[in-house]
Amino acid sequence: MASKVLFDGIPPFPGDVPTAAMATVPLELLRDGNDEIEKNILTASTDFGFFLLDIRGDSTGSVLIREIDALFSLCQEVMNLPADVKSQHEHDFPRSFLGFKPLGQAKTEKGEPDRYESFNFGQDGLMEIQPLQSLPPMVYDRLPLVRSYLTHCQEIVALLNKALARQLKLPEDTFSALQSPKKPSGTMIRLLKAYASPEDEDLRTALVQHTDFGTITLLANVLGGLQILRPGGSPEDKSAWLWARPLPGHCMCICSYSEYRLLV
16 A cells, blocks of 8 residues: 555566456545445455455545555664664563564474564554553654554544445445454564565475464555465465555555455
8 A cells, every 4th residue: 555656666566477456445435435345355355365445535535545655664764673672572472472573483394594674563552442562762752753654544444444335235344344444363464574585496385374363454465475375275375375565556455364265
């Protein structure tokens, strides 16, 4: 969902890799309660588990694009901090995902060290439901940005939940009532840094194969790197993995584990 400015500063997405064909949902039509758009969301969520949300042309979406650009800059600052500074905010896994996850702490599906770092900001602290976690100074300085971004994402998730409920002939607040921003939850903002594989003989995944926990993930990505398992495909079959192509002004909506279990 970043602006075209960020996309212009990176190499183009390769045209010779198998790419996932995802439905595109305009946010402004979703907001209008367009029945055909809502049907597309339900179909994409149950058949594939992924779709693109075009947030251009929408008032909230336009603000969100600017916030995403600013958060990419914040992510770079956080991840470029010295290791000893980041370790001061390390998460207490498995009791808590909040905070910094060091490179190689988890394993890939082949038992090799992972190739990513992350920093998670918990919704409960940002919404003042619980005490705010320990954060680096530059994050404290930009808490208004982080909180504004979180609020706008909550608005979009509520619209998606309402659309899914309507298509299932359920009360509109069925799903939203289960994840109120005013109640304790596992919702978080996650900053990710995936390291490159500079040597051909060391090409491998950065994260283990997984399904996101929770209900809906809104993913902002510029460079690419996410792979999606084709419906019905085997994880062991390399040809079953499709690359997800990021687009300016679009966010990727991922139907996470709990939502998928509710829908199918």
